[in-house]
Amino acid sequence: MFAFIPQMLGQFLKLIYDTLAFHNYGFAIIIFTIFVRLFLLPLNIKQYKSMSKIQELQPQVQEIQKRYKNDKEKLNQELTKLYSDNKANPAAGCLPLLIQLPIIFSLFYAVSRPLTYMLGKTQTQITELAQQYGVTVKNYQEIEIVKKAGGKILDMNFFGLNLGDFPIVPWGIKENAPYYLALLLLPLIAVVTTFLSTKFSMMQSRNNSSAATASMNNTMLYIGPIMTLIFSFQFPAGLSVYWIAGNVFTILQQWYMNKYIIKKKEVVGK
Template sequence: MWQNVVNGLSLIIQYFYLATESLGIPSYGLAIIFFTIAVKLLLFPLTRMQMRSMSAMQELQPKIKAIQEKYKDKPEKSQQEMMKLYKEKGANPFAGCLPLLIQMPIIFALFTSLRTFFDPVNHPSFVNLAKANFLWVPNLGQPDPIVLPLLTVLATFGQQYMSSMASAGKIDQTQRTMLIVMPLFVGWIARTLPAGLTLYWVMFSLVSAVEMVVIRRTAKTAKGAGSKA
């Protein structure tokens, strides 16, 4: 089952490569970039739902704290009242997890696929190894120890920053800490991953940051129009 997912992902990357080839710019790097954009487009409805839910949860924080304080000795009653509040306001505390739950299998499958996709000995027969390089990276199946990890740090920081601003409009101390720790952690791991996977992560983070800006501005415009009406 899992191997079928990995094989399917390899074929999808190959299809995107064939698309770049038909455009006269054959490149597996571009294929991975186009694949990333396609994934983001498919996940956009979920991302928009996630951002709306996170924003709603942030607005409900004063009421949530009031309920917790009122029923601090009655945890079951507190939980019931909070679930009632979520239902009334259309908020879902678990909505933010859904895009991540979908994204993780893609990352693991891509990691497994790229380990052999560009391997000189074990690569699939349809792979054109002559196009396994991209910009400064000689082989997308091998780690890039410096440049891509640094780009990963910057892109992850940008994504997290825009996500925090889009959901809350401000950054608290916990978020500030995560803004520093998480990008560095991901960048450190990226040093050991196939460059193709790191490229996917960089592009996914960059597109996500832009997506957050668009969703935030759209929400502000809609809110402003609603208040005028």
């Protein structure tokens, strides 16, 4: 039903690969990530302002919760009125996430099946290429075809690493161990940057946050890196590059909003 999304994003990635990235697959993923994050930036700024407003209202929220703890209907009415009067929307943070999820899952397909989603090959053409390059592996067959082609179809080399490889060390490998160890750095960097971007994003929300919010933030601080680690080993290394680029962008975005949006708001408030 939603096959057009990975097809569209895959073709967009290929366009970047052919033009802006000068046939460098790693740079194509980085530029693709920047475009996606810039597209979401207005929504993220709106979300940030809304969540900042909600943090400011926390003392009033806690007072209402204490006052109407035995009357849930009245409690909900008062909280709704408080948010409405102050033009704050607790659900505002969901929209950027809902938009990003199909993009991430679509990129999973584009990275693992580049012949279908980036190059638009039919199943018949893919089968012919598999026979041409002697590929019999069923799982991630398209990646194997691209790798066996040695850059003739799609050059996935990025600073000496093939982003079509999986970041694992095959059992019994000795002569290529340094290469696979270097490949392992990508998911590790993705995990570290996920942790840092999440932590940096939560710094602003520490003040006036409720105990429940603080507990949820602490949970998310570790769930994100764990999920990144798991998925990074399930897909080709190109996905780790996407995560790293996205996390770095998030850190810079958060720095910008902390420095210019919040500071500007404080100055206006004075």
